Amino acid sequence: MRTAIFSLLAAAAFAQTPRPGVNYDESKAGGGSLPDLKLTTAEVWTNKRRTEILKLFEDHVFGKTPANIGKAKFEVTATKPDALGGIATRKFIHISLPDRPAWPGMDVMLYTPNDVKRAPCFAGLSFGGNHAVSKETDIPLSTRWMRESKEKHIVDHKATGATRGTESSRWPLEMILKRGFAVATAYYGDIEPDHADGWKDGLRAAVSKDGANTVWKDGDWGAIGAWAWGLSRIADYLQTDGRVDGGHLAVIGHSRLGKTSLWTGAQDQRFGIVISNNSGEGGAALMRRDFGETTAIITRSFPHWFTPKYANYAGNAAASPIDHHMLIALAAPRPIYIASAAEDHWADPKGEFLSGKSASPVYTLFGKKGVVADEQPATDTPVGDFIGYHVRTGKHDVTDYDWTQYLNFAARHWNR
Ligand code: GCU
Numbered sequence: 119m120r121t122a123i124f125s126l127l128a129a130a131a132f133a134q135t136p137r138p139g140v141n142y143d144e145s146k147a148g149g150g151s152l153p154d155l156k157l158t159t160a161e162v163w164t165n166k167r168r169t170e171i172l173k174l175f176e177d178h179v180f181g182k183t184p185a186n187i188g189k190a191k192f193e194v195t196a197t198k199p200d201a202l203g204g205i206a207t208r209k210f211i212h213i214s215l216p217d218r219p220a221w222p223g224m225d226v227m228l229y230t231p232n233d234v235k236r237a238p239c240f241a242g243l244s245f246g247g248n249h250a251v252s253k254e255t256d257i258p259l260s261t262r263w264m265r266e267s268k269e270k271h272i273v274d275h276k277a278t279g280a281t282r283g284t285e286s287s288r289w290p291l292e293m294i295l296k297r298g299f300a301v302a303t304a305y306y307g308d309i310e311p312d313h314a315d316g317w318k319d320g321l322r323a324a325v326s327k328d329g330a331n332t333v334w335k336d337g338d339w340g341a342i343g344a345w346a347w348g349l350s351r352i353a354d355y356l357q358t359d360g361r362v363d364g365g366h367l368a369v370i371g372h373s374r375l376g377k378t379s380l381w382t383g384a385q386d387q388r389f390g391i392v393i394s395n396n397s398g399e400g401g402a403a404l405m406r407r408d409f410g411e412t413t414a415i416i417t418r419s420f421p422h423w424f425t426p427k428y429a430n431y432a433g434n435a436a437a438s439p440i441d442h443h444m445l446i447a448l449a450a451p452r453p454i455y456i457a458s459a460a461e462d463h464w465a466d467p468k469g470e471f472l473s474g475k476s477a478s479p480v481y482t483l484f485g486k487k488g489v490v491a492d493e494q495p496a497t498d499t500p501v502g503d504f505i506g507y508h509v510r511t512g513k514h515d516v517t518d519y520d521w522t523q524y525l526n527f528a529a530r531h532w533n534r
Contacts, residue, residue, distance in 0.1 A: 141409055142463050149407035149469065152441045152476055160483040163450070171448060172384060174440045179400070180381050181339035181425030183347055187325050188217040192355045195225075199232075201254065206231055206295045207361065208254070213304075213351050221324035222262075224308035226352055227251065229291055230300040230361040238366030238532055239300035240524070241352045241389075243345055243375050246270070246277070246285040247305040253283035263311040263319070288372065288516035297525045298534055300362055302352050306375060309348035310341050314422050320344060336427035342400075343425075345375070346382040353388050366390055366532050370524065372516045373465075374423065377401035384448035391531060392454040393524055395516050398465025400424065402456045404442050404476075405435040407469040413438075442469075443476035446505065450477070451484040453531045455506035455524060460497050462514040468494050474505045481505065500526075 141147065156167060176182040193212045201208035206229045214223035227248040231237050244251045247260030259279060264272040271280035294301050306312065310320025317323055318330040321344045326332040334340075349369055357364035368391035371379030376397025383392030394402045399411035400423065414432035421429060431438040446454060456474045458467030471494040478488025487503035495501045498519070500508040506527045510519050528534065 137464075140411070140415070140464075144409070144468070147407045147409040147468075148435070149404045149441075149472060152404065152406065152443055153439060155444065155447055155477075155480060157479055157483055160451075163480060163483055168448065168450075171440070171444050175381070175384065175445060175448070177337050177425070177427065178431075178438060178440055179424060179428050179445075180343045180346075182337055183339055183343050183385065184325060187347070188215055190214065190351045190354060191216050192358065198256075201229060202292060202295065204232065205292065209359075210248075210258075211355055213348075213355065215324070218324045220329070221321050222308070222319075224304045224348055224351075225258075226302055226304045226355060227257070228300065228302045228356075228359065228362075229295060230359075231295040231298055234298045234300075236361060236363040237298060237300040238368070238528065238534065239302055239356055239362045240294065240368045240370050240393075240528075241302040241349060241356065242370040242372075243306040243309075243349065243378065244285055244289070244303050245306065245372075245375070246281060247307070248303065249277070249282050250285040251289045251303050252291060253286050255282060257282075260305055260307070262305065262307045263316070264307065265312065287518075290518050290521050293518065293521060294525065297529065299525065299528065302356055302362075304348065304352060306345050306348070306378075310344045312341060312374075312422075317341065317344070317422060321347065334426055337425055340422055340424045342374070342378050342381055342423045345378040346385060349378070349382040350386045350388075353386060357388070364388075368393060368524075368528055370395065372396055373398065373514065374400075374420070377423070380445050380449075383452070383454070384445060387452070390452055391528055392449045392452065393457070394455070394470075395457045395520055396459055396462050396465050396470075396514050397456075398462070398470070400428075400442075401465075401470075402442060402446060402473050403466040403469035404473050405431065405438060406441050407466055407472070408435065409469055410464045410466040441473070441476075443473040446473050446477035447480045450480040451486055451504070453504045453506070453527065455502075455527050456489075457507070457520050457523065458509040459512055459514055460509050461512055465514060467509050471495075471507055471509070474502070474507050478505055504531075
């Protein structure tokens with residue numbers, strides 16, 4: 119009994135301790151000297167250097183997406199022409215792999231504005247499922263694995279009806295649709311549940327010859343790679359939907375799904391705009407800064423997100439042949455937006471800005487301007503031309519302020 123009480127008290131004390139040993143001191147941040155982008159001409163970038171950097175990210179960070187996964191099948195399972203009070207058409211599309219029946223498939227929810235013939239579209243994954251993204255109550259409740267949370271009404275890893283709309287503030291659907299854009303989203307857990315053994319019930323085991331007995335080697339893909347693959351299948355579908363302008367697709371993601379959005383945009387150039395919302399370590403933040411979350415922390419807490427080799431750089435970022443400005447550079451010459459939040463020190467807002475700034479010279483090769491600003495701008499002051507950047511007031515989240523900047527950015531680049 120005494121021991122039980124003691125460990126309860128100890129656990130409470132630990133929970134209140136702000137992540138010990140994490141550097142939040144700017145004077146101790148690193149990152150001064152980054153791997154060289156080795157820029158010569160736009161042509162050499164497109165035909166050679168870009169491919170070399172992509173391979174570095176496969177070998178050292180996210181792993182390689184297998185080439186032999188097979189063709190996906192798309193089935194429109196429901197259409198509602200008067201969604202969201204009549205402003206949109208809502209469709210569900212089931213994506214499966216007929217040759218890989220062990221993968222249960224994913225359900226995409228697509229909203230297209232009713233007053234636009236073919237709308238440019240934002241595509242992104244959610245943390246809570248389609249029923250959490252939208253407040254519409256006729257959306258099927260996800261039956262898949264969920265991260266357990268009492269506050270979020272997830273019991274025994276299953277969503278309850280009380281989770282409806284819980285992610286809706288991060289997906290201001292009306293606002294997006296009224297600006298003439300479509301939105302396509304799916305639950306990341308449909309592709310692969312997000313925990314150490316999640317891959318065994320997800321895409322990676324289903325497409326691996328050793329299934330759930332696979333031993334992951336350096337260069338093999340992790341969960342972020344699997345989620346990114348899912349976003350590319352959403353793009354495949356969107357390019358066949360008559361209500362979507364398949365030539366104008368943007369990929370968006372928050373936090374771990376922001377890392378995923380960057381990796382998706384790096385591999386799949388059909389996404390003409392790439393958006394990283396508070397993606398932090400492993401995403402837009404520079405690993406050499408060692409500010410907030412570090413390579414050591416992330417590869418210890420979430421090894422399943424990456425290829426095993428990424429952990430070699432724990433406590434030794436200087437040995438890595440990449441830093442994350444190179445991940446931003448992989449978007450070039452397409453427009454890319456990096457957003458930070460002022461109180462999100464864990465994600466290192468300044469490191470996110472500096473990777474945009476350090477990637478900017480690649481845009482110069484194409485006669486374009488990147489982030490433009492030399493210093494991180496003041497809060498709530500968006501900057502940048504082909505690399506957009508802002509640091510918003512507040513916490514780690516996606517808000518209407520963030521979306522307003524993304525919509526303005528897309529409207530500017532796509533002449534809407
Ligand atoms: C953790 C993790 C981050 C990640 C975040 C999220 O905080 O350390 O790297 O971005 O979760 O996805 O919400």
